[in-house]
Every structure is written in structure tokens, then in C-alpha cells.
Amino acid sequence: MEPLLGFLMIFFIGLLSLIGLFMISMKERTLDRILFILIAFATGTILASALFDLVPESIHHLEELNAGGSNIALSLVFTFVIIGFVVFFIIERFIYWFHGHAHEKEDKYVCYETITGDNDLAINKGRNIKSFALLNLIGDGLH
Structure with a gap:
């Protein structure tokens, strides 16, 4: 039963990807409003996946490797999380330096x-x- 349910869920998610076809026919103003909401939703989903799933799992695996009792796993994981936020912030600022509204x-x-x-x-x-x-x-x- 589980493989069938898994297949149905993958099929359903694949059908959801066809929403992009409907967005092609929308007016540009409506599309801009919807895209802002969808990008915010996608960003929240990725952050929730990283912070609630990947970070605790990496802490768990590092604690297994470091069974000596020190808290190096916790500090190491959160150091890399902070470095990731800083790197993406710098990349985002760097991209906007080259963004302009000059007409060609x-x-x-x-x-x-x-x-x-x-x-x-x-x-x-x-x-x-x-x-x-x-x-x-x-x-x-x-x-």
C-alpha cells in the first residue's frame, strides 16, 4: 500500500507543477502579484526544511561522531548556518549592484x-x- 501511496503523491505533485502553464496566460500585473507570494512561500518552505529537518539531523550525526562529550557538534553546525546566511546575504547584495533600469x-x-x-x-x-x-x-x- 505504501508504494502505491508514494506513487500517487509523486503524481499529484507532478500535476501541481503544471500550474506554471496557467501563469503564462495571466496579465503581467496579476502575475507580478502572484509571483511575489509564491516566491515568499517557496523561501519559507526551504528555510523550514533546512531549520527543522536538516540542521537537527546534522547535529545528531555530528554528535554520533563526537561521542566524547564536547559540544563541538552544536557550535560547528550553527557556525555553518550563520556562515550560510552571511554568504547568501553578500551574494544578494552583489547581484543588486549590477541591476539597473536603464533602457536599451x-x-x-x-x-x-x-x-x-x-x-x-x-x-x-x-x-x-x-x-x-x-x-x-x-x-x-x-x-
């Missing part, structure tokens, strides 16, 4: 290299798969 010229030509190698008007042809799409599919498959 509209007559800029864009051309992407495709799998077949012909990059002449590859965007307008619509039949070639872009390199990024291929890398994305490979990454999702490995994940």
Missing part, C-alpha cells in the same frame, strides 16, 4: 546558438531547440 535600444539583434548549429534567425524559425532548453532538460532529468 530596441533595434538590438539577438541570435541564439541552437543544437543544429544554424543560428541565422533561429528565434523566428521556431523548430530548433535552444541550447538552454536542452541544458534545462538534462539538469531536470539528472535531478
